[in-house]
Amino acid sequence: xxxxxFTLLLLALAAYAQQERVAIIxxxxxxxxxxxxxxxxxxDKLRETAVNVLPKEQYGVMTTExxxxxxxxxxxxxxxCNESSCLAELGRMxxxxxxxxxxxxxxxxxxxxxxxxxxxxxxxxxxxxxxDSKDIYGLRDIxxxxxxxxxxxxxxxxNVKKNAPPLVVAQPPDTHINEKxxxxxxxxxxxxxxxxxxxxxxKSFYLSLEDKEVFYKKNKEKxxxxxxxxSTNVFLFGLGSYIQRNIIWGLAQSVLGIGGIVVxxxxxxxxxxxxxxxxxxxxxxxxxxxxxxxxxYKYNKALREALNFDDSISFFIDPLIVPKDGTPxxxxxxxxxx
Numbered sequence: 001x002x003x004x005x006f007t008l009l010l011l012a013l014a015a016y017a018q019q020e021r022v023a024i025i026x027x028x029x030x031x032x033x034x035x036x037x038x039x040x041x042x043x044d045k046l047r048e049t050a051v052n053v054l055p056k057e058q059y060g061v062m063t064t065e066x067x068x069x070x071x072x073x074x075x076x077x078x079x080x081c082n083e084s085s086c087l088a089e090l091g092r093m094x095x096x097x098x099x100x101x102x103x104x105x106x107x108x109x110x111x112x113x114x115x116x117x118x119x120x121x122x123x124x125x126x127x128x129x130x131x132d133s134k135d136i137y138g139l140r141d142i143x144x145x146x147x148x149x150x151x152x153x154x155x156x157x158x159n160v161k162k163n164a165p166p167l168v169v170a171q172p173p174d175t176h177i178n179e180k181x182x183x184x185x186x187x188x189x190x191x192x193x194x195x196x197x198x199x200x201x202x203k204s205f206y207l208s209l210e211d212k213e214v215f216y217k218k219n220k221e222k223x224x225x226x227x228x229x230x231s232t233n234v235f236l237f238g239l240g241s242y243i244q245r246n247i248i249w250g251l252a253q254s255v256l257g258i259g260g261i262v263v264x265x266x267x268x269x270x271x272x273x274x275x276x277x278x279x280x281x282x283x284x285x286x287x288x289x290x291x292x293x294x295x296x297y298k299y300n301k302a303l304r305e306a307l308n309f310d311d312s313i314s315f316f317i318d319p320l321i322v323p324k325d326g327t328p329x330x331x332x333x334x335x336x337x338x
Contacts, residue, residue: 019057019058019059019060020058020059020060020097020098021059021060021062021095021096021097021098022050022054022059022060022061022062022096022097022098022099022100022154023062023067023091023094023096023098023099023100024043024046024047024050024061024062024099024100024101025043025067025087025090025099025100025101026039026040026043026064026101027039027040027042027043027046027101027102027103027104028101028102028103028104029103029104030103030104030105030106031104031105031106033104033106033111034104034111034136038136039104041140042102042104042113042136042139042140042143043064043102045140045143045144045147046100046102046115046143046147047061049143049144049147049148049151050100050147050151052148053148053151053152054151054154054155055155059098059154062094062096066094067094070093070094070095071093071094086123087099087101087116087118088118088119088120088123091118091120092120096120097119097120097121098117098118098119098120098126098154099117099118099120100115100116100117100118100150100151101115101116102114102115102143103115104139107132109134110132110133110134111132111133111134111135111136111138111139112130112131112132112133113130113131113132113133113139113142113143114128114129114130115128115129115130115143115146115147115150116128117150117151117153117154119157126150126153126154126157127149127150127153128150129142129146129147129149129150131146185200185203185204185215186219188200188203189219189303189306193299193302193303193306194302196306197302197305197306200306200307201306201307201308204306204307204308212307212308215307216303216304216307219303220299220300220303221295221296221299221300222296223296225292225296226292226293226295226296227292228240229241229243229244229292230288230289230290230291230292230293233253233285233287233288233289233291233292234285234288234289237253237254237257237258237284237288238250238251238252238253238254238257238284238288240288240291240292241253241288241291241292241295244291244292244295246291246292246295249287249291249294249295250291252284252287253284253287253288253291254284256280256281256283256284256287257280257281257284257285257288259277259280260277260278260279260280260281260282260283260284261277261281262277263276263277263280264277264278264281265277
């Protein structure tokens with residue numbers, strides 16, 4: 001069956017096609033000693049410096065809203081930014097070319113700040129600066145003093161070829177297609193396919209059918225795992241189902257299995273009582289053997305549906321390009337498969 005993908009970008013400006021996107025990620029506090037508003041202000045100071053230093057015809061500084069749009073929601077963005085161990089990978093998630101972030105810590109009784117700037121494509125550290133202060137105002141002054149020189153280091157590390165011809169139609173962000181691993185998609189799946197189905201469909205929109213197959217095979221539930229969990233269920237009364245977070249099936253196995261043992265061990269009620277206990281134990285084992293494979297089937301089916309393998313028409317608005325004035329340019333994508 002042939003699959004065709006047509007993308008119509010109704011709102012995109014060719015003048016921005018050669019811009020490189022710069023993401024200033026929310027400043028994080030390792031010790032939770034600074035309030036959210038203060039962290040946001042320090043982030044805004046970094047972003048303001050980047051806007052003032054970098055040539056507007058070459059660099060577009062992403063707004064907080066455009067970064068959140070790529071990560072799904074404000075809460076999810078905060079969680080990902082806090083848990084990410086690699087700033088360059090975080091930059092790939094938001095389709096940036098350069099990414100910077102500040103982190104607040106402590107040295108003795110003083111507050112410390114460390115700001116790093118990465119080239120996302122190469123993963124190389126372009127530069128960084130550190131400083132310490134008695135209070136938040138001193139951290140602000142450190143940014144004011146040192147951030148300008150940090151962003152100037154970007155000017156000789158452009159990923160865009162000079163004098164490149166302008167593109168007429170903007171292309172989808174690379175992170176939707178070739179970046180490995182596709183961390184955000186994996187995060188959404190781990191967080192819950194059902195509740196994140198619409199977001200997974202949007203983020204996998206630009207994946208080719210071959211890329212989807214590779215991603216699906218890597219993230220689907222596999223038979224050997226189900227076999228191990230089924231064996232665990234038989235001997236440990238539902239533990240395998242709890243591992244799969246299949247709570248209802250796990251409870252059924254636990255109640256029937258443990259209850260069966262209690263009934264069988266009670267020899268004072270005659271053979272019929274013993275027979276009931278045997279049936280309960282047998283039922284627990286049967287459920288334990290079947291449950292992991294039922295879960296595997298439903299999980300894999302839901303994953304395929306979320307990745308939009310089947311013939312369908314989907315219609316949604318997805319942020320694609322951030323222009324130089326900081327306002328997200330929105331591309332209207334229309335997907336037809338038959």
